[in-house]
Amino acid sequence: MRAYDSRGKEPEFKIVINGILVISLLVVLFPFLYVLMTSFAPREEILTRGFFLIPHQWTLNAYGYLISSDQFVGSFKNAITITVFGTIVNMVFTSLMAYGLSKPWLNGRRVLNFMVLFTMLFNGGIIPTYLVVKDMHLLNSFWALFLTGAIAPFHLIVLRSFFQNIPIELEESGRIDGCSELRLFWQIILPLSMPAIATFTLFYAVQNWNSYFNAVLYLNDSAKWPLQVFLRQMMNEGNTSLENMTTEYQYSPAVKMAAIVLTALPLLVIYPFLQKYFNKGMLMGSVKG
Amino acid sequence: MYLMILPGFLFFLIFKYVPMGGLMIAFQEYDPFDGFTGSPWVGFDNFQRLFTDPDFWTLLGNTLMLSGLNLFLFFPAPILFAVLLNEVGKAWFRRTVQTIIYMPHFLSWVIVVSITVVLFATQDGGINNLLSSMGYDRIELMTNPHYFRFLYVAQNIWKETGWNAIIFLAALAAIDPTLYEAAVVDGANRWKQVWHITLPALKSTIIIMFILRLGQVMELGFEHILLLQNPVNLSVADVFDTYVYRTGVLQGNFSYSTAVGIFKSVIGLVLIVVANRMAKAFGQEGVY
Secondary structure (H helix, E strand, O other): OOOOHHHOOOHHHHHHHHHHHHHHHHHHHHHHHHHHHHOOOOHHHHHHHOOOOOOOOOOOHHHHHHHOOHHHHHHHHHHHHHHHHHHHHHHHHHHHHHHHHOOOOOOOHHHHHHHHHHHHHOOOOHHHHHHHHHHOOOOOOHHHHHHHOOOOHHHHHHHHHHHHOOOHHHHHHHHHOOOOHHHHHHHHHHHHOHHHHHHHHHHHHHHHHHOOHHHHHHOOOHHHOOHHHHHHHHHHHHHHHHOOOOOOOOOOHHHHHHHHHHHHHHHHHHHHHHHHHHHHHHHHHHOOO | OHHHHHHHHHHHHHHHHHHHHHHHHHHEOOOOOOHHHHOOEOOOHHHHHHHHOHHHHHHHHHHHHHHHHHHHHHOHHHHHHHHHHHOOOOHHHHHHHHHHHHHHHHOOHHHHHHHHHHHHOOOOOHHHHHHHHOOOOOOOOOOOHHHHHHHHHHHHHHHHHHHHHHHHHHHHHOOOHHHHHHHHHOOOOHHHHHHHHHHHHHHHHHHHHHHHHHOOOOOOOHHHHHHHOOOOOHHHHOOHHHHHHHHHHHOOOHHHHHHHHHHHHHHHHHHHHHHHHHHHHHHHOOOO
C-alpha cells in the first residue's frame, strides 16, 4: 500500500472524497435495503404506511406465498436447470475449443480464430438466428438456450490465451507416455487451469441465471419459463393497468419484493467467490494472445 | 484434436454463420410457409422501405441521443469513481466500497428494472409514497416519456460504474509513487496532485476507452431498453434492436426486420473497425 498520508493531510479534501464515496454507497445500497425490508412487511402495512425502511411487524408471509406458488417454484426449478446444464454445455464447448485453438501446430488455426473473432464484430441478428432455431425444431426446448449461447467468443479467446501460457514441456512428457489428447487435456491441462476454469464457470453461470430475453424468444410454453421471466411478468401486471386503474393485483407488494430478493439471492450468495476471481479474469482478459 | 474443436466449430457454423447466410431473406419477401427457397426475391425493396419510413429517423435519433448521453454522462462516471477511490488511504474502506459498488454489475436487467419499479411506480412505489407523504407530487418516472432518457442513463451508471472502473483502477495502480512524493516536496496540495499526476496518468486509458466506446454507438443494451419500454414511451425509447424484435418476431415481418437488423449491424461493424484502427494508432504513437 502506498503511503497516502505522506501526500498531505488535508481534512477538507478527505471530507469531500469520503463524502462522495459514502453517498454513492448509500445510493447503491438503499434500493436493496428497501426491497429486502419491505419483503418482510405484511400487506396492510405496505398499503397504509407508504414508505418505510423498518417494518413495525415482521412476517414471512410473502415468502410463504411464493414457496407455495406452483408458478414460482416451477420457474425457480427451470432457472436452476438452465443454469446448471447451460453452464456445463458452455464449459465443455468453450474449453475444448479453446484448448484446440491454443495449439500452434493445429492446421487451419488462423482461419478458425478469425471465424471466432468475426462473430464478435458481426452477426446474423435476432431474426435469422430465430429462424435457424425454429428450423431445427428447438423452439420451446431448453436446448435452444443451451446451444445458441454455447460459446461466448470473448471467454473463448481469453481461455485460449490462458492455455497457450501453459509450458509445452508438460504435455510433451504426457504425449511421450502415450497419453491421448483428451486424456492429456483432462488430466494435465484442466487441473493446471482450475482458476481460469472456475472464473469462466462462474461468469457463465451468472449469465445463464440472468438470461431473460432468450427465454422469452425461444420458450413459448410458460411452464418452461425461468425465474427472470416470471419476475418480469409479475412486475408488469402493475404497468399494464394504465388504462384501467381498478385492476385487482394478483400479487401484493410484499410478494413482489420477496420475488426480487429470491431472484437476486443466488447471485449474492456466489458473489464473494465471483469477486475472488473476477479481478484475475479481468487481468487475463487484458493480455490477449 | 479436431474432435475436440468440433462441437465449438459446429456451434459457430450453425448458430453464427448459417444465420449470417440467413440475412439473405432481407432481399426476399420471406414467407415462413414457402421457406427460404420458395420466397420471392425483391432486391433492395426492404431497405428502400426502411429509409423512407418515418420510423427510421426516430430510431436513428433515439440511438444517437442515448449513445450521446452514455458517452457524456455514463462514460466519465467510472473515471471519477476510480480517481476518488485512489485517494482513499484506508485499505478496509477501499475494499468495502469496491465490494459494494461492483455488485450491481452481476444483477440482471430484470432485477434492476424491477427494483426501479417498486421504488418509483407512480401509484405505489416507495419513493413516490415518500414524496406524496411529504406533500410533493408523484413523479411518473417509469411512464412519462420525458424521464426515459434520464432513467436509462441513471440505471447504467448505477449498475456498471464500479465494474467499468476496474480498468481505470488498474491504470492508477501503475502510477509511480515517487511522482506524488516529488509533488509534495514541490508544495502541491492534494487537489493539485490529482490534477497534475493522477489525471494525466489516466489520459491514454481514457482516450482508448473513449474511442472503443465510440465503436459501440449502436449497442445500447437491448434487454435493458426492451424492459424499460412501454406503449407510452416508445417515441423516445425505440431503437433498432427493439424495433427488429417488435416488427420481426412479434409482427412477423421477417424480411423487413432483417433488413433493419442488417443496416444496424453494418453500421456497427464499420464503427468498430474504425474505432479499433484509431485505438491502435493511439497505442502505437506511444502513451503520453
